[in-house]
Amino acid sequence: MINIKMVAEKAGVSASTVSRVLGSKQAYVAKETREKVLEAVQELQYTPNMHAKGLRGGRTNSIALLIPDIENEMFPPIIKGIETYARKNGYNLMLSCTNEDIDIEKNFINKMSQGAVDGFVICSMTQNSDHVRQLQRDGIPVVLVARYYGDKINAVVIDNFHAGYDATNYLINSGNKRIAIVVGRTDLSLYRERYEGYKAALKNANIIYDDQLVIHETSGANGLYKAIMNVLKSADRPDAIFATNDHKAIISMQAVSDVGLRIPEDISVLGFDNIKISKLLNPPLSTVSQPLYDMGSLAAKKLINIINGNGPVEPVVDVFDTEIIVRKTTK
Amino acid sequence: MINIKMVAEKAGVSASTVSRVLGSKQAYVAKETREKVLEAVQELQYTPNMHAKGLRGGRTNSIALLIPDIENEMFPPIIKGIETYARKNGYNLMLSCTNEDIDIEKNFINKMSQGAVDGFVICSMTQNSDHVRQLQRDGIPVVLVARYYGDKINAVVIDNFHAGYDATNYLINSGNKRIAIVVGRTDLSLYRERYEGYKAALKNANIIYDDQLVIHETSGANGLYKAIMNVLKSADRPDAIFATNDHKAIISMQAVSDVGLRIPEDISVLGFDNIKISKLLNPPLSTVSQPLYDMGSLAAKKLINIINGNGPVEPVVDVFDTEIIVRKTTK
DNA sequence: ATGAAAGCGCTAACAT
DNA sequence: ATGTTAGCGCTTTCAT
Numbered sequence: 025m026i027n028i029k030m031v032a033e034k035a036g037v038s039a040s041t042v043s044r045v046l047g048s049k050q051a052y053v054a055k056e057t058r059e060k061v062l063e064a065v066q067e068l069q070y071t072p073n074m075h076a077k078g079l080r081g082g083r084t085n086s087i088a089l090l091i092p093d094i095e096n097e098m099f100p101p102i103i104k105g106i107e108t109y110a111r112k113n114g115y116n117l118m119l120s121c122t123n124e125d126i127d128i129e130k131n132f133i134n135k136m137s138q139g140a141v142d143g144f145v146i147c148s149m150t151q152n153s154d155h156v157r158q159l160q161r162d163g164i165p166v167v168l169v170a171r172y173y174g175d176k177i178n179a180v181v182i183d184n185f186h187a188g189y190d191a192t193n194y195l196i197n198s199g200n201k202r203i204a205i206v207v208g209r210t211d212l213s214l215y216r217e218r219y220e221g222y223k224a225a226l227k228n229a230n231i232i233y234d235d236q237l238v239i240h241e242t243s244g245a246n247g248l249y250k251a252i253m254n255v256l257k258s259a260d261r262p263d264a265i266f267a268t269n270d271h272k273a274i275i276s277m278q279a280v281s282d283v284g285l286r287i288p289e290d291i292s293v294l295g296f297d298n299i300k301i302s303k304l305l306n307p308p309l310s311t312v313s314q315p316l317y318d319m320g321s322l323a324a325k326k327l328i329n330i331i332n333g334n335g336p337v338e339p340v341v342d343v344f345d346t347e348i349i350v351r352k353t354t355k
Numbered sequence: 356m357i358n359i360k361m362v363a364e365k366a367g368v369s370a371s372t373v374s375r376v377l378g379s380k381q382a383y384v385a386k387e388t389r390e391k392v393l394e395a396v397q398e399l400q401y402t403p404n405m406h407a408k409g410l411r412g413g414r415t416n417s418i419a420l421l422i423p424d425i426e427n428e429m430f431p432p433i434i435k436g437i438e439t440y441a442r443k444n445g446y447n448l449m450l451s452c453t454n455e456d457i458d459i460e461k462n463f464i465n466k467m468s469q470g471a472v473d474g475f476v477i478c479s480m481t482q483n484s485d486h487v488r489q490l491q492r493d494g495i496p497v498v499l500v501a502r503y504y505g506d507k508i509n510a511v512v513i514d515n516f517h518a519g520y521d522a523t524n525y526l527i528n529s530g531n532k533r534i535a536i537v538v539g540r541t542d543l544s545l546y547r548e549r550y551e552g553y554k555a556a557l558k559n560a561n562i563i564y565d566d567q568l569v570i571h572e573t574s575g576a577n578g579l580y581k582a583i584m585n586v587l588k589s590a591d592r593p594d595a596i597f598a599t600n601d602h603k604a605i606i607s608m609q610a611v612s613d614v615g616l617r618i619p620e621d622i623s624v625l626g627f628d629n630i631k632i633s634k635l636l637n638p639p640l641s642t643v644s645q646p647l648y649d650m651g652s653l654a655a656k657k658l659i660n661i662i663n664g665n666g667p668v669e670p671v672v673d674v675f676d677t678e679i680i681v682r683k684t685t686k
Numbered sequence: 687a688t689g690a691a692a693g694c695g696c697t698a699a700c701a702t
Numbered sequence: 703a704t705g706t707t708a709g710c711g712c713t714t715t716c717a718t
Binding site for chain 1: 408425434435447450454466468469632636
């Protein structure tokens with residue numbers, strides 16, 4: 025491995041001079057010397073050793089990323105946004121797929137907080153994430169993305185309540201009267217808030233809330249599919265389904281199709297997330313879009329600012345707008 | 356930050372004793388001492404500093420992961436397989452989404468080879484990846500996944516030629532006579548080989564190869580959709596489409612539907628990859644499944660074995676079986 | 687403007 | 703069985 029000493033020798037200077045040339049803060053180095061050093065660096069293809077840097081300076085130029093479920097189509101665009109911004113600014117990414125498992129999270133955070141990374145981007149925040157709150161209290165740079173619980177922590181989110189409200193409203197304004205909702209895990213505030221938005225919109229339109237029309241995610245294999253089927257087969261079936269994510273919307277579409285109803289003539293379906301394939305479905309899915317890539321990108325930017333001491337004095341929560349993308353599953 | 360000295364002090368022993376207790380190779384430590392140390396570790400919540408370890412031992416317990424496109428639904432299951440195995444064996448993951456950009460790859464590899472990681476799992480191998488070949492030549496542990504070009508490098512793959520052959524054969528045996536193929540970028544051997552398998556199966560069945568039926572991926576926005584449309588509208592339209600990945604199969608289904616034909620009555624569609632949503636499509640997509648999670652998992656296992664000096668003397672290429680999953684888009 | 691030296695936290699060779 | 707010590711590569715005083 026090429027180290028700073030070898031570069032120094034080649035350039036005929038001391039290691040500290042090389043360090044000064046390469047260091048971020050420009051230091052007093054004669055122009056001529058600087059050139060010699062840079063040349064040696066080039067010839068030797070020298071790249072500084074991360075660990076030595078990390079050990080010495082406390083800085084690692086790495087950030088840790090916690091993702092609850094990488095197979096959930098919502099996360100890859102977020103990851104890409106984070107990765108791109110981080111890379112362009114010289115940061116590496118340590119990835120952990122926590123699988124919604126709190127022990128995995130704790131272990132990872134514990135390991136990484138020992139100086140392995142400069143900060144954390146966390147997509148897996150839950151109500152029980154006291155280890156994340158501790159991180160924040162310890163003064164370790166943290167930014168939350170997508171999942172947020174009202175803590176005084178920097179975060180990048182959308183307004184799930186309003187998004188749910190608007191989505192439901194859109195369905196109401198399109199002439200639907202009996203609107204079912206497919207709700208995700210209610211321990212996640214993003215689903216709960218979309219659900220609250222749904223209820224508020226109903227109330228606002230003087231439509232009576234009917235909990236027969238509320239379909240909860242279940243853990244079983246085809247549990248959700250069956251639950252939707254049941255509602256569709258009921259005498260007083262819904263004329264629209266608001267699914268709180270696209271994956272559930274797709275399952276809803278499958279059920280609607282299997283029960284012999286047409287989309288959107290008999291039933292409208294509205295999704296949430298605007299995942300990549302939603303526009304390729306048959307029919308193309310109408311859905312609420314959130315700017316996942318930009319959210320990831322901003323999260324990385326905020327975190328790096330915090331790391332560099334340019335963060336806000338008090339944590340700020342950035343709220344992105346959502347947009348209803350009307351395609352062919354709604355009227 | 357809690358360091359080994361603080362643990363040593365608390366336990367009333369020297370730092371080396373703590374190191375011995377915590378070290379992988381069991382060393383001579385009195386049972387009593389060991390317990391005292393472990394207790395101190397517990398109380399102080401001590402986790403060793405990665406950088407010091409890395410600097411000292413040359414070992415980092417990190418592996419670098421290169422993914423060409425994280426939004427391609429094929430990769431998250433591979434990543435999950437890698438991540439899970441790596442985590443269970445004490446390894447962290449440094450992620451780079453290379454975006455198919457060779458310079459990003461080179462920079463990342465360059466940075467990481469300076470002792471930042473113990474080895475590489477690479478999903479982004481191409482014909483031009485000489486920087487990867489160099490890595491292998493330098494004796495740095497490398498394992499390739501999914502993309503492979505015949506190099507003497509450890510790899511985990513499927514037999515794309517046979518998979519393409521079998522897929523086409525299945526379509527032929529189901530009574531199809533004019534089978535179109537939607538081919539991905541031919542600079543990627545996995546697509547080229549599936550395509551070769553297609554041609555071989557046709558030949559074997561005495562079906563004349565017609566390049567009117569070969570639809571190539573194009574870069575334009577709706578380029579592929581339009582190309583498929585053209586073929587579907589032609590006088591002598593195909594009775595089946597073999598798409599070389601599920602994403603292309605979904606676009607094919609869209610085109611078939613838009614042109615007013617039924618799947619599978621008028622046209623069969625067969626995909627490749629068995630991505631998560633393929634079974635939820637309308638109709639559910641028949642496809643060639645590859646064990647992505649297991650491939651990732653094995654890749655991590657192989658890499659860690661190599662890192663620990665337990666790798667094979669000569670590189671070995673592990674070939675996983677594929678399976679045709681018959682759902683509702685084929686007869 | 688540059689060099690020498692100390693030390694970040696850890697492990698392994700050496701000493702006891 | 704355990705302690706002492708040197709050194710991994712780097713940056714940052716301090717000295718010149």
